[in-house]
Amino acid sequence: GQNIDQPTEMTATEGAIVQINCTYQTSGFNGLFWYQQHAGEAPTFLSYNVLDGLEEKGRFSSFLSRSKGYSYLLLKELQMKDSASYLCAVRDSGGYQKVTFGTGTKLQVIP
Amino acid sequence: DTAVSQTPKYLVTQMGNDKSIKCEQNLGHDTMYWYKQDSKKFLKIMFSYNNKELIINETVPNRFSPKSPDKAHLNLHINSLELGDSAVYFCASSQDRAGGQGSYGYTFGSGTRLTVV
Numbered sequence: 117g118q119n120i121d122q123p124t125e126m127t128a129t130e131g132a133i134v135q136i137n138c139t140y141q142t143s144g145f146n147g148l149f150w151y152q153q154h155a156g157e158a159p160t161f162l163s164y165n166v167l168d169g170l171e172e173k174g175r176f177s178s179f180l181s182r183s184k185g186y187s188y189l190l191l192k193e194l195q196m197k198d199s200a201s202y203l204c205a206v207r208d209s210g211g212y213q214k215v216t217f218g219t220g221t222k223l224q225v226i227p
Numbered sequence: 228d229t230a231v232s233q234t235p236k237y238l239v240t241q242m243g244n245d246k247s248i249k250c251e252q253n254l255g256h257d258t259m260y261w262y263k264q265d266s267k268k269f270l271k272i273m274f275s276y277n278n279k280e281l282i283i284n285e286t287v288p289n290r291f292s293p294k295s296p297d298k299a300h301l302n303l304h305i306n307s308l309e310l311g312d313s314a315v316y317f318c319a320s321s322q323d324r325a326g327g328q329g330s331y332g333y334t335f336g337s338g339t340r341l342t343v344v
Contacts, residue, residue, distance in 0.1 A: 149332050158317060159270070161332030201268060212282050215333070217262075217270040 118142040120218035122204050127224045128194055136189045136202050136221045144209030150178050150189045151203040153220065159203055163189070191223075199225045230254050233318050233336035240308055241344055248303045248339045250318030258282075259301040260319040260333070261293060270317070276301055277323075308343045315340050 119141045128134040140148070147166040151159040165171055165180035165187060177190040189202055201220040207213050231252045240246055252259060260283075261273040275283035276295040290306045301318060318336040 151332070153268075158335035158337050159333075160335070164332060203270065212275070214272060214275075214283055216272070219267065219269050222268075 118206055118208060118216040120204055120206055120216060122202075122218045122221045124219070125222045125224070127226060128191075130194055130196060130225055130227050132194050133190065133192050134194060134223065136191070136204075136223065138187045138189070138204030138218060140185050140187075140204070140206045140218075142185070142206055142208055145182060145206065146209040146213055147207040148178075148180055148187050149205040149207070149215065150176075150187075151205060151217075153201045153203060155200070162202075194225050196225050196227070199223060229337075231318055231320055231334050231336040233316075233339050235339060236337060237340050237342075239342045239344065242308055242310060244308050245304070245306045246308060246341070247305070248316055248318075248341075250301045250303070250336055252299055252318075252320040252334070252336075254320055254322075254334060256320035256322050256334070257298060258321050258323060259295065259298070260321075261301065261303050262317045262319060262335075264315045264317060264338070266314070274301075274303075305341075308341075310343050313341055313343045 121139045150162040153159040163178035170179045175192045180187045201222045203220045204218040207215045233250045258277045260275045264270045273287050274293040278298045279295045292304045295301045315338045317338045319333040321333050
């Protein structure tokens with residue numbers, strides 16, 4: 117089984133940098149995803165990590181440490197439109213490679 | 228040109244009724260999923276089909292029955308609806324059964340908000 121933990125809520129200021137953490141315990145690991153979900157909308161894919169290290173995509177970066185069961189999503193130059201929930205999701209290494217989502221971190225960006 | 232489309236977007240129905248939600252994807256993906264998102268925003272997998280074959284069937288009441296007539300469609304039929312079934316149901320697809328290899332992940336539909344009264 118899998119257990120995924122994220123902070124429930126965070127607040128950050130427009131223009132600043134925010135780091136959203138995710139820790140997981142899993143019986144088998146085969147990749148970690150980050151999704152963004154605006155209120156009332158569908159989740160949209162942001163990033164994917166399967167090897168240790170940092171993946172950068174524009175203002176968003178995602179980091180993974182498999183030995184620590186830890187990932188973070190880094191958002192730079194925050195904009196008001198970044199106010200959303202950010203979901204961490206872990207794929208297991210079983211035959212069907214199921215993806216399990218965390219409960220998400222609701223980020224509020226304030227002026 | 229919607230990639231994953233679900234209908235209806237909203238569904239309000241009485242307890243005990245039977246209802247269906249339809250999902251279609253035009254991405255050519257092999258795998259489709261149904262997820263349930265409850266009031267606390269927890270997104271939980273229900274079913275997954277790979278090329279019309281059921282590959283994931285989580286602990287879901289047997290009142291829920293998925294049907295995949297072809298790999299582009301995955302419908303969800305719910306019998307004898309209960310108050311606790313109220314949630315947002317998301318359909319999703321991926322290029323393979325691994326939840327999306329590499330940098331693609333899932334593509335989600337816009338969701339169906341089901342309210343049972």
